[in-house]
Amino acid sequence: MDQKGGGVMDPILTARGLTKRYGKVTALDHCDFELYPGEILAVIGDNGAGKSTLIKALSGAVIPDEGEIRLEGQPINFASPLDARAKGIETVYQTLAMSPALSIADNMFMGRELRRPGMMGKLFRMLDRPQMERIAREKLSELGLMTIQDINQAVESLSGGQRQGVAVARAAAFGSKVIILDEPTAALGVKESRRVLELILDVKARGIPIILISHNMPHVFEVADRIHIHRLGRRLCVIDPKQYTMSDAVAFMTGAKLPEGAEAA
Numbered sequence: 324m325d326q327k328g329g330g331v332m333d334p335i336l337t338a339r340g341l342t343k344r345y346g347k348v349t350a351l352d353h354c355d356f357e358l359y360p361g362e363i364l365a366v367i368g369d370n371g372a373g374k375s376t377l378i379k380a381l382s383g384a385v386i387p388d389e390g391e392i393r394l395e396g397q398p399i400n401f402a403s404p405l406d407a408r409a410k411g412i413e414t415v416y417q418t419l420a421m422s423p424a425l426s427i428a429d430n431m432f433m434g435r436e437l438r439r440p441g442m443m444g445k446l447f448r449m450l451d452r453p454q455m456e457r458i459a460r461e462k463l464s465e466l467g468l469m470t471i472q473d474i475n476q477a478v479e480s481l482s483g484g485q486r487q488g489v490a491v492a493r494a495a496a497f498g499s500k501v502i503i504l505d506e507p508t509a510a511l512g513v514k515e516s517r518r519v520l521e522l523i524l525d526v527k528a529r530g531i532p533i534i535l536i537s538h539n540m541p542h543v544f545e546v547a548d549r550i551h552i553h554r555l556g557r558r559l560c561v562i563d564p565k566q567y568t569m570s571d572a573v574a575f576m577t578g579a580k581l582p583e584g585a586e587a588a
């Protein structure tokens with residue numbers, strides 16, 4: 324059943340019956356999932372509920388044992404995160420996957436460097452630094468991240484919030500269809516978290532849907548359009564944050580209360 328817009332919109336990303344076992348542990352147990360165009364979908368759940376495994380399966384980092392994933396209606400079988408990236412699913416992990424000693428521009432283009440013909444013509448193509456710097460500057464400024472002064476500044480010299488910003492801008496910059504953010508505010512202070520939440524809303528305003536994994540209920544309730552509650556390896560329900568309180572969500576998550584009237588999985 325469509326959970327959004329009374330059946331008007333088709334989901335951009337779906338999963339049906341996703342299952343992943345690690346020996347005797349079932350990390351994902353016939354899990355369903357939907358992400359709709361333009362929305363921020365938060366995924367919450369207790370420790371060990373299977374949230375990371377779910378996003379890893381959606382981003383090609385884990386290959387599910389069973390189940391089906393569809394992107395824009397087409398079945399997909401990612402063999403690796405690179406595969407998922409090539410299809411427009413960008414994931415920003417807590418570790419950010421950046422090289423601290425390299426510059427902002429280098430990090431933004433890591434793995435997709437732009438090249439131009441060198442002195443020897445087409446055989447020896449060299450990095451097109453001016454172009455990469457120009458685009459990096461443009462992308463950061465589009466997302467209001469121009470508190471960063473110098474695009475050649477090493478990432479290690481940035482604050483935690485600025486680093487998170489660069490990672491999100493990188494994800495948003497490359498024709499993404501879906502951005503997955505894993506605990507983007509977990510390591511940040513109040514002010515930096517605020518900036519990152521604004522950035523998440525900016526990315527949404529640019530029409531890119533976001534999956535936000537977070538344990539921070541105030542942040543989730545502030546930005547999410549819908550909340551996928553994950554419990555014991557599967558989706559327990561999806562709730563509208565305007566209709567439930569944070570304590571309801573925590574009670575559902577921990578099994579203290581069952582969702583009433585929520586869309587059961």
Ligand SMILES: Nc1ncnc2c1ncn2[C@@H]1O[C@H](COP(=O)(O)OP(=O)(O)OP(=O)(O)O)[C@@H](O)[C@H]1O
Pocket residue numbers: 345348349350368369370371372373374375376377
């Ligand atoms: N590579 C692995 N090998 C063995 N077990 C794993 C592996 N990855 C996850 N698990 C197990 O699968 C279950 C789900 O883990 P997962 O990390 O997906 O949960 P989570 O909801 O993201 O938890 P947290 O909020 O604590 O990060 C846990 O019991 C975990 O121990």
